[in-house]
Amino acid sequence: MKLSYDVVVVGGGPAGSMAAWEAAKGGASVCIFEKDREIGSPVRCGEAAGESGLKQFVDINDAWIAERITGAKLGSPSGKLINIEFETETGYILNRKIFDYDLSRYAANAGSEVYTKAYVKDILKNDGFVNGVVIDYLGKECSIKSEIVIGADGLSSRVGRWGGMKTNVKMKDMESAIQYSVSNIEVKRNKMIMYVGKKYAPGGYLWIFPKGK
Amino acid sequence: MINIRKDLCDYCGACISVCPVDCIEVREYSIKIDSILCIDCDLCVYICPVEVLESNIEA
Numbered sequence: 001m002k003l004s005y006d007v008v009v010v011g012g013g014p015a016g017s018m019a020a021w022e023a024a025k026g027g028a029s030v031c032i033f034e035k036d037r038e039i040g041s042p043v044r045c046g047e048a049a050g051e052s053g054l055k056q057f058v059d060i061n062d063a064w065i066a067e068r069i070t071g072a073k074l075g076s077p078s079g080k081l082i083n084i085e086f087e088t089e090t091g092y093i094l095n096r097k098i099f100d101y102d103l104s105r106y107a108a109n110a111g112s113e114v115y116t117k118a119y120v121k122d123i124l125k126n127d128g129f130v131n132g133v134v135i136d137y138l139g140k141e142c143s144i145k146s147e148i149v150i151g152a153d154g155l156s157s158r159v160g161r162w163g164g165m166k167t168n169v170k171m172k173d174m175e176s177a178i179q180y181s182v183s184n185i186e187v188k189r190n191k192m193i194m195y196v197g198k199k200y201a202p203g204g205y206l207w208i209f210p211k212g213k
Numbered sequence: 214m215i216n217i218r219k220d221l222c223d224y225c226g227a228c229i230s231v232c233p234v235d236c237i238e239v240r241e242y243s244i245k246i247d248s249i250l251c252i253d254c255d256l257c258v259y260i261c262p263v264e265v266l267e268s269n270i271e272a
Contacts, residue, residue, distance in 0.1 A: 036241045044225055119240050156229030156239070169230040176227045176262035 001115065001137070004145035005029045008133050009112075009152055010120045010159050012039045016152030017103035018057060024110035031144070032107060033118040033135055040100030046179065048192065048209055051090040058106075064099040065092050066212040070190045077197025091192065093209045123149055123162045130163055175204055181211070189213075215246045215257060216267040228257035228266065 007023045009016045012034030023030045036042075047066070054060055069091030074082045108114050115137065124132035124143060132145040151159025160167030187193070193208040200206045226239045236250035237257060244265075246257075258266045 042223075044223075117241070121238075154226065156226035158229065158235060161235050168233055168235070171231055171256055171260065174227070174231055174260055176225075176260050178262045 001113065001142075001144070002029070002031070003142075004132070005031045005113075006146065007031075007148045007150060008033065008144060008146040009150045010133065011152035011154060011157075012036075012100070012104050012114060012116065013152060013154060014100055014103050016150065017100070017107045019150050019152055020107035020112040020114075021103070021110050024107060024112040030107070030112040031146075032104065032112055032114045033120050033133070033137075034104075034114070034116045035119040037117050038101075039104045039114070039116065040097040043096045045096055046207060046209055047094045047096050047211075048207075049092050049094055051092060054092070058103070060092075061098075061102060064094050064102065066095050067093040067210045068190055069093060069192050069209075071192075073188075073191055073193045075193070075195035075197065075200065077199070079197075079199070093192075093211055120153070120159070123159060177204070214248050214253065214269045214271075215251060215255075216269045217244055217246065218265045218267070219244065221263050222265045223263060225262065227260050227262060231256040231260050 006028035007030045009020045009030065009032045012032045016032055020030045020032045071083065071085040074084065076082065104114050117137070119136040120133045121136050122134040123130050124134060124145065130149050132143060133149055134141060134143050149159065151157050151163070153159050155169065157167050187208060187210045189210050191210065195201050195206040222244050224239050224242060224244060229237045229239055233254060234250050234252055236247040238245045253268065253270055255268045258268050
């Protein structure tokens with residue numbers, strides 16, 4: 001681990017890895033710090049993504065795809081079910097463990113360093129400019145200098161706040177959820193299911209995504 | 214002051230997103246709420262999807 005980089009990226013999810021990949025391709029010295037012990041795990045995500053969105057950034061690797069989604073069944077509050085066949089878009093249910101890991105591997109292959117179990121606990125500032133981070137790594141605290149700090153630490157990002165931005169989320173804009181992986185149930189492959197309405201999902205929505213056989 | 218039922222916490226970080234005073238720290242397998250910075254707004258209690266957090270104003 002160096003004591004200074006051109007770019008430090010906080011968070012090893014897709015956003016952090018893509019940022020690190022681009023910066024490394026551009027010739028910057030880059031380091032990703034990820035607080036969890038693994039990239040891509042645990043998965044706290046429905047893992048649904050559209051093909052056209054992904055293709056803008058990466059060549060899609062089949063290993064990332066758990067299921068292709070070609071249509072949807074939507075349940076309305078009145079109970080009506082609507083079947084939709086996608087005409088111009090293909091959806092994917094991803095294996096984010098593999099997807100996230102591959103993106104970080106692309107960043108690493110381009111020259112970025114990647115540390116897991118590295119918790120960024122603060123940013124460094126000098127003269128009103130952000131110039132690094134303070135990490136907790138293997139029980140030791142160290143200061144790592146950088147020209148740029150990219151806060152890719154997710155919805156509950158603290159890096160933005162430490163930098164003086166109001167990144168906490170208003171309650172009316174938050175919806176918390178729980179998800180389960182379930183096997184041995186009958187679902188149509190290639191179709192996603194979504195319900196709204198108080199019978200199944202009061203105040204929110206319920207989704208069922210097939211994840212392959 | 215917020216009580217934390219650590220055995221139920223999944224370390225998802227939803228609580229961090231809503232905290233107006235940034236007094237919550239969630240790491241891979243730990244959660245800590247700074248009771249001095251906490252203003253007892255209880256937004257974290259409401260947003261937690263697994264009801265890990267409990268308001269405790271007396272303490």
